[in-house]
Amino acid sequence: MTLIFSFAQAAFIVLLAPGMVGFVRTLKARFQNRRGAPILLPYWSLLSLFRKEMTITRNSSWIFHAVPFVVFASALTLAFLIPTLGYSGGHLGDIFLVGAIMALGSVFLVFGGMDTASAFGNMGSSREMTLSALVEPALYVSLGTLAIIAGAPNLESILERFSSASALDILPIAALSLFALFLVFLSENARYPVDNPATHLELTMVHEAMVLEYSGAYLALLEYASAIKLTVLFAFLMDLVVPFGIVHLPFTPLTLLVACVALLGKLVLAALLVAFVESTIVKMRFYRMQEFMSLGFIVAFAGLLLALIFGRPL
Amino acid sequence: MWKLLSKIITTGTVTEPAPALEADFQIVGENIRNAVHTLYGGRSLRIRHVDAGSTNGEEYELTALGNAYYDIERFGISFVASPRHADVLTVSGPVTRNMEHALRTAYEMMPEPRIVVALGDGAIDGGIWKGSYAVVGGVRDVIPVDIEIPGDPPSPFDVLRGLLSAIAAARS
């Protein structure tokens, strides 16, 4: 049952993911007083890409072919491990496992950028690797803090703790950690102020530069993977911030329906948040990234202190 | 920031209505028909633009397509950074000898099905540079062209109308 629940949850996220990307894009267009692309556009783009031919550089090896699969698989694994609709008692989403799976996806993306002999891909790879290395302290410290608050180091228990009756008591304690997590997720998903997902200028790219050489089905896999990652990470974050409508076993069709609608609502909130951030701040210069990362880490560490001082120990 | 937000809210959406399509758009070949069919009726088209030697007039107009008035994105069309991502290759200007190789490689790297759009008089046949020693000729002298949009430069509406009419014609 827990397994079926996890599958259903992952399938839900996977189906929603391109829509989430489309929705953020539309919201951003509205912030620019434009009408913007239809929300369903990413679905059509992915379908088109799957049907297209692939052109691949002669300077690549078998790694180049393996990359899209591993990256997509790591995103799918995240969707499978991270509880979003609710928790089923499987306790699969260990915090360090989730962090490592994210890193695995990044590393392979970096290999994809390096296996092209193009300076654009190489530059993106170098930058992406730097960012994902520097973001680790903030990620692990803030996840560790949430684990301490919840009393168990996996995301299901954290979600369980946050959706319990006394959630309002712990939200203020966890606020700083959640903010640090938000900063980390912005960086992990290549959003402002770390990266510009809509840039056409190779020199300002991080994530986009690595996928410049991909086409067709491989590109679709990579784009889909980043959409899934964005959706699942922000869905989890919003689950903690707005712990409403989270199901757990045993559930009825009604509670499940409520959970699905609530998750949609949370994703709308997350999209609004991301679009708002992206429309009101500017991208930071890459060589100022250590300031952003240090800020993330300091906030996470302050969150840890806050949790230790005001939270109940185990 | 509040000033910016209130400006955004009071301005509202400024995008103009979509242009009326030309009912008798004729120049539709087998390639574009096939491409539009494969790509789900052209609901999502990604454009890679190559300036093969234009006066940059066309580029100004293309840039305008992305702004709030013309908003090409609402038709599911977007500009991308790599020819490998693109469905549509727009080319402007007469193809100069220096840009011939770049144009050929960009075309070669585009995965099929692909649509080539020659943008402006220069791209169609060389325009006022026709016959110059520095110019190879129009785009069709280098790579196969599917849509030609005349004008020097064509206005953003012309470009939109040309593109959308061709897609609509290919779809039917």
Place this chain on the structure above:
Amino acid sequence: MSFILPLFVFSLSIPLVVAVVAVGVGNRSWGNILVQLLMIFGGVTGFIASTLFLFGGGDSSIVSGLLSFPAPLDAWFAIDTLRAFFLLFVYAGMMLTSLYSLGYLPKYRGVYSLPALNAALALFVFGMGATIMSASIFSFLLFWKVMSVSAYFLVIADRSAESLSAGFSYFLMTHIGFVSLLAGFLLLSGGNVFASFLSIAASAAGLSSFVRATAFFLLFIGFGSKAGLVPLHQWLPYAHPQAPSNASALMSGVMLKVALFGFIQSLFLFSEIPLWWSCVVMAVGLVSAFFGVLHAAVESDVKRLLAWSSIENMGLLFSALGGIGIIGSLPLGLGAQPLIGALAFFVALHAVNHFLFKSGLFMAAGAVVSETHTRDLDQLGGLAQKWPLFSAAFLALSLAASALPPFGAFYGEWAYLQTLVAAIGSGITALAVPAGVALSLISLISGLAIFTFAKAFSSIFLGRARTNHAENVGHLHWALVTPVVLTAVASLATGLVAVPLGSLIAGATSTGDWSASLAPLPRASINPLVVLLIVMLTLTLAFVASRIFGAPRIRRTDTWDCGQPLTRRMEYTATGFAAPIRFFFKSIVLAEKRMTATPIIASNPWIASRSLEWKVSSFWERALYEPLGKLMLRVADVIKHLQSGVVQFYLLLVFATLVVVMSTAL
């Protein structure tokens, strides 16, 4: 199990025989094959003996379960669980590197003197095995010396100026280490150099706390200098890479473990370990790990990068030992047990994994160097197209070294991080503060480790070859590929058996519930099989997703070049790849860049040939070694005045010394 003992004696003596045989056979082409086969044979027997002892003993406590040797040998050697565990490294390393040497050494017939090198290697392996088996201080120090001195000859094996200078700093450091080991052990044994470790453990309890602290830190310095802990690490990144790659693999993979073994064994000599000792050990370990990985991240010499990464891993291992000490010295009662168990699990598993991936990577690096003739990452590239299997093995080892799932190193690090979170959550200040610092530092370290190995792998194997050397590589000898593939498979396998193995080592009882016995926090459990299954499943799904519309059609083109044809000089080099890290940590790595422009025409300074020169220097080099060196020179300047050249004056000095000795000794 009476046949285990002869097996141990046999495997211990084989390298001695080999050392003689190696000199005897001289430079004959079958000589190397004979020597390596003998070594493989010895390694296999030793490995079997250790495995049988570990799994057949039935007693899983660490220092009991002694296997005593017959009369003349019992003062010298002993085997227990800890020793047998560390002997696994020696004999597995011996097997793998000898197999590797079958293909590797013949390529270097002109560079190295094979008989001498093989003899030194055999003595080195003998020294490591015998050091671990030693039962008394005397034999321990003797064989430690055998190991260190033969390692010196391995470092200078190619007799180049660079090797000699690296060998010199190694020789200096190993002696500082040896002297402090000698002093530490003698303090504990009360001056009896023949004392056995068992008797020291009993007698050391009666010493004053000051003497014990001094002895502890002398031992820490001794073993730490061998393990490359900061600030006594300066020799390691220069010495390890200078040795031939089979020796580098043994040095980084096994010799560092001998230092780790020595330190763990000395921990058992102290009845209690105060909190502050452990805090120092942990802090030194963490600082070493951080500096190691930071330098590895900006290093462009492939073997030196691996050596820096060894410092990182040894730092992590020592910090975990410090962590065990901290937890053990606090009055936690039964609550300490799972935490200590998890950290011990980390130490054991990470030692195994570091051995596997580091010796594998050193051998792989050696194979790459033997074909491309350069250690400079900036000049490699594109090898994945030429050697798909080899590149896959290297990739697996790189992922293992980055502690990513599903490789064994990940599960070790997982246990460590879980313990830290549990320790922070305990709310006990003495536990939470070091754990909080450690959690932040280790997550940064693991991030940088990923960076390091992503850089190493992609600069060697991906993209396009950056030089003709890398372009025109031939086929790799099977003996070069096999050990690398073996270590890669083994580090994947340790991931699968990690948790059951861990419960065995952590001394958990065989209740069958191995995940619970390892969980420091309630419900912290991880099942490697489930992880692997999920990964396989999602990979399959990804594959299915890409085939929704049938197999994709693929057309090969050139790399997209924006119309300007790409040359291989336009690719990012490893140096360029690490530029952001160098920039972000510039106050620590101290990179110096110097552009020199020499005008081609004297009248016009703008037309010039420019050359870029740059080096990364270490913070410790500048803050510690240079001032220390200057101080030594200044002191020597003062002492120089004693050199008057008058014989009577020298005799007077001798007389004064004798008087001082007489007054203290009597």
